[in-house]
Amino acid sequence: MPVAMIEAEDVVKSFTVRARSGGLRRTRRAVRAVDGVSFTVEPGEFVGYLGPNGAGKSTTIKMLTGILTASSGTLRVCGLDPSRRRTVLARRLGVVFGQRTTLWWDLPLRDSLALARRLYRVEAAAHRARLAELTALLELAPFLDTPVRQLSLGQRMRGDLAAALLHDPELLVLDEPTIGLDVVSKATVRDFLARVNTERGTTILLTTHDLGDIERLCRRVMIIDRGRLAFDGGLDALRRTVDADRLLVVELARPGPPIVLDGIEAERVEGPRQWLRLPRSANAAAVIAELARVHDVRDIALRESGIEEVLAGLYRGDHAYWCSGRPVAP
Amino acid sequence: MADRTAGRAAGRAAGPVLTGTLAMYGLLAWTWIRAAAQYPVSMVLLALTTAAVTGLDAAAILLLFAHAPRIAGFAAPEVLFLYGTSALAFGISDIVLGTTERLGYHVRQGTLDAMLVRPVSPLVQIATEEFSPRRFGKLVPAVLVLAYALAEAGVDWTPGRVAMVPAMVVSGTAIFGGLWVLAGAVQFVLIDSHGASKSVTYGGAFLTQYPMTMFARDFVRGVTFVVPLAFVNWQPALYVLDRPDPLGLPGAARFASPAVAVLVCALGAAAWRAGLRHYRSTGS
DSSP states (O other), rough: OOOOOOEEEEEEEEEEEEEESSSEEEEEEEEEEEEEEEEEOOOTTTEEEOOTSSSSSHHHHHHHHTSOOSSSSEEEETBBBBTTHHHHHTTTTTETTSSOOOOOTTTTTTHHHHHHHHHHOOHHHHHHHHHHHHHHTTTTGGGGBBGGGGSOHHHHHHHHHHHHHHTTOEEEEEESTTTTOOOHHHHHHHHHHHIIIIIOOOOOEOOOSSSHHHHHHHHSSEEETTEEEEEEHHHHHHHHHTTTTTEEEEEESSOOOOEEEHHHHHEEETEEEEEEOOTTOOOOOHHHHHHHHHHHHHEEEEEEHHHHHHHHHTTTTTTHHHHHOOOOOO | OHHHHHHHHHHTTTTTTHHHHHHHHHHHHHHHHHHHHHHHHHHHHHHHHHHHHHHHHHHHHHHHHHHHEEETTHHHHHHHHHHHHHHHHHHHHHHHHHGGHHHHHHHHHHHHHHHSSSOOOOHHHHHTTTGGGGGGGGHHHHHHHHHHHHHHHHOOOOOHHHHHHHHHHHHHHHHHHHHHHHHHHHHHSSTHHHHHHHHHHHHHHHHHHOOOGGOOOOHHHHHHTTTTTTTHHHHHHHHHHHHHOOOOGGGGGGGGGGHHHHHHHHHEEEHHHHHHHHHHOOOO
16 A cells, blocks of 8 residues: 655644843743644655745755654654654655755765765665666766866756665655756756656655746645645646736826726726736736727736746735735836 | 564664664765875875874973973873873874764754765764874874883783773773763754863863873862763773872772773763754754
């Protein structure tokens, strides 16, 4: 019977923050970095784990990999309790921190990969086959014998991915793997990850701020905000939320009363500029034509809210953020 | 289910854990040596510097004792015997575990997290960090001084006294090693205690290099019981040099070093585990 790759139930991680409050007195305050998160990741899934800085992403990753112990709740990764079975679990996990390489800085990439075999106790034959496969997929051959310090960031990330996958882990945890990479390197890394997931069946959990990563790779997205899961669902569901909230910014010749058109009323008026929210069913072209016929319109901008804006809104805890707060360029 | 199977496997593997750890230590140390060898010029220069510094160290000691032939009733070769055994034990422990005092740095930099996701003890990973054959240079003055002292101290060698010399070096190494780990573990709690831990280890090494009678009696008593540094070499040296104990401790104390070493190592290991647990629950 297949066991869930990750099972998190009401996981809490609270930290005690000490602050000096005048003189020698200190106040202690418990901060819940992760505040009751529950989710399940099945084998073979490719999940994007998103959230603004400080939302609890890294804390969750650290609990999943056994670096940190959860304050309460139950957590199972590969069927193991990560905090109790950290080293056993380490052999079944691949972890890549995008901002930090685990490769040996002064040695050729080949040596770091050879060392990974010893650290993870992989049999020589299995290692050879796996190394050949990864070398081909990640195109490592040209720089296998180059010291890691001389590699470009993109090459180093490919090296790190190879090192994390040499022991054929069941679960690959990636913390911002494409950070700082150029367009070509990003594409290489993304293609590779997609293949690892579909061909090898490796479960992948990825945190990123790069929306390209999500759109290209993740079938499922989890968004954490202030320690709580704000969204957990398919990428399609997230997109539908986006489509429902297109926004029309109209700049009239002169200030006037709020526009009312086919049951759509301006949400916001700021001098000659008005904001209209279009329902999903509305035909934007027809609405624009009607607007131009009835009003003296200077300019119109249709704001196709991308995932970026949905995230920005979710991150701010204000779902209608982009409809209210920020002036939209005409 | 998978959990239970893995648990049984871990139980069976309990025996080879130590050899596994030693093998991993050797592997990582060797990798660091090869990394250092990528800069041959720098490696040679550093080796020469170490040789010069340690040579000066040995010369200074000999010079010092040439002018002060007797310290607190001990003849120069006897003092040098104390110095040599202590410096050798400290030097070996420094080579093997000295970098554990960098723990605070790794916590602050977040590099400890990267160590924790590998299936290797973070203690081994930190201890082997930047391992270099240069570290062995620290042993040169200790070995020279000890060789001189053994030749000149006029010890009435019996089989027991001959056996005591390596036994006290090994016990001393283990005691200092336990203290290194203890000092590292303390940093889990007091992240900025780098200076504090230095005074435990380096200060301790200084203390054992001179006859205890130089220091106030109460202080020595405290050191004997609180920080068992006196067992690094003082108590066994009294046996080798056939001296009465100024504190009047029972004769068994002279042979207690191995037991003290086991105790200090157990304490260090327990503190390390507790420190790691603390880190993993607080994240700092």
